[in-house]
Amino acid sequence: MTKMVPQLLTESDIKNQRKDHLSSDDLVGFNVSNSFRQFNQMNDMFTRAYWDESIKSPDTEAFFNSYRADFIPRRGEGFNQKDFALRNASWLISDIISNRGGEKGLREGFQAAIESDTEIAPNKVLIEDVANQSIEIKKIAKLFGADLVGITSVDKRWHYSHRVDTKTFSAVDNELPADCNSVIVMAHAMDYDLVDTYPSALAGASTGREYSHEASICMQLAAYIRGLGYEAIASMNDTALVIPYAIKAGLGEYGRNQMVLTPEYGPRVRFSKIFTSLPLKKDVPKSLGIKEYCNDCTKCAKACPPKALPFGLPTEGSESPSTIKGVKKWSANCEKCFGYWAKIRTDCAICMRVCPFNRKYKSPYDIVWRWLATSRFRKLALIWEAKRKPRKRLKPNDWWN
Template sequence: MLTGQKPPGESWPANRPPEEEAREQRLRAGDREAGFEIRDDFEPFDQRNDMFCRVQWDQSVMSDAVADFYAQQKDPKPRKADGFRQRDFALRNASWVVARTYSERGQSEGKREGFQDPIDPYHPPAAEKLPVDDAAQITNEVKRVARFLGADLVGIAEYDERWVYTQKFSIIAKEARPNELPAGLKTVIVVGHAMDYGLINTFPSATGSAAVGKGYSAEAANLAMLAQYIRNLGYEAVANMNDTALAIPFAVKAGLGEYGRHQMVISKEFGPRVRFSKVFTDMPLAVDRPQPFGVSEFCDICDRCADACPPRALPFGPPSFEVANRSGLAGVKKWTSDAEKCFDYWTRIKTDCSICMRVCPYNKDFSKPAMRALRWLMGSRFRRLALWLDIRLGFGKRKLPADWWQEAGVTER
């Protein structure tokens, strides 16, 4: 997405020490490796412009439908349609409980952990700092711990303030707030949590949305533990999800996937069916490198997500600097969705929509050898054949939520 040659505004001042100069060179080299292309006028993102914040302050996108959408997160109005019945909303709303417990606990201070604010530390860093003499060894241990605690993917990226929000927004106090972070942050532990294949295939439905809620709940819980592990070794750890900074550039740089047309990271292991969150730390961990596997080239020839998007919120054509409105990240050459159209559709169906994730040819169960063979084909020069096959074989079609429930009849013991 980015390759600007000039320091992007205030975040990288012109006169700075040589180690900062070297750091910039390193980050720029990483940009090229990751395929990032940044324009000189790029400015980091202001969380105030995030769609979920805008509906709290921007008259142009506020509506009764938005208020009703949020109200149904707790008190749904089930309908007769499969996927939108009582059991479906019951499951969706239940799956969010842990994430909501975290996000609501600091309400009295105007905080919303995991969404507008980092997850509060459970306990401060240990007084004794574990000496890091073998960064590779410690990094492997940190990754081991992340996986043990529940992460499906983990990688390390260098800390990079370009992706940090210029300010955050309190949707409780309805005001912008400074995005304060501890000094000396060096690295980012990026973790991925996969979402249920069977459920994602039922999108749009409240049932499918339970995969998202469970993903958020798992992220909140596992991130809280992982960050505490880092603190227990004597280091700073800022556990952040949707708050504090963009996740995508860090996930790509940490080698966890490539950026796709649908504005999601496509991982090798789970395709787009994965949520990313991150722990910022001053621990000098060994960083990973981008691991492209042909996704950009495939997205270039594939429009399945853009085609399937009911409100036409996804772009056709090559990556560009175009943004539809203030919710798009300006100054970066990439595929950018129209977040207004996207969220408006959510408020109409009363649940989030991930049709783009469902129809993505990378949304497959890669534990199966045949699916891995297809993935290889998609990353090869036979990508057009792969796309043709994907459609012919019927991938991406919506599965019935009732069928997901039906599997309940199978006794697994």
């Protein structure tokens, strides 16, 4: 029987985790101070919209209701019935998984880890070569449809101190099997053309489709590992912050727009993860040169309609309960950001669309630009980006036709 342990750390646990992960913190540039506190999932914006009277509003309710069949189209192209219908349909597989535990207060994939549908095989396959096992796991992740895969070690600082019971909207223990020491992080690329129509309900289909993909893919990969005889817990936004894990696994760097920027897709990805006891060799992240570019680029901050993104250098300060404490980084004003989402009845990712790293990387121009942007000649890439014809948003009607 699997032994489950709560993920809440004491102050001395936090110190120990910092010590254990000092070298990898350095490698990826995590800047964690003494005022660090684990993040309580009760404080994420989506959860606060249910219990925090300062967030909850007719707009936030209309936002959540718009994901159901009786949505009311808003106005203008990209917000018609077929745009909402497409967005909502794209979420379907993720919805089926996240709704099935509703009666138990388990919103799987969001406020609770995904429940395992298969048993762990009674016989453990012998792992003779952990490096080879990591190669094999990555091959299988890609077979199931993951676009990028990295592997890192568990670092409980990034696990929620508490998760949310979605029946009562109260904090409960965030538990994981004791023997899960590794994290497999997968990136799922969003459709370029749909992203190009942000902000619109239509564009939200790029988000929903990837949630449906990531649910399927991380559940299948976890089932595979369980078939090898090892513990594996499939996870989407639940259980832990995926951003530090994606960075630690070497998949990308943290950008001004609050997203992980990958060399392959820029910020145009979503992430899922698996906590596992399978012996695996960890990836060693290296500097990709992306965040240095972000220091000088403020395209996302300028393009943000509610002005929720910061212009300066990373800081530790934010009074919002939705910002993790004691980590020096770029932090959005989550209240302004989500307030805008609620108003337009769909997710906004203009900051993803306008990011200079959001490219297809099929043309030689894009590839040369990336090489420049991540090199010590990044100023040239900034100038090139400033001089090129501004990329316009793809009009939703043009997407349809």
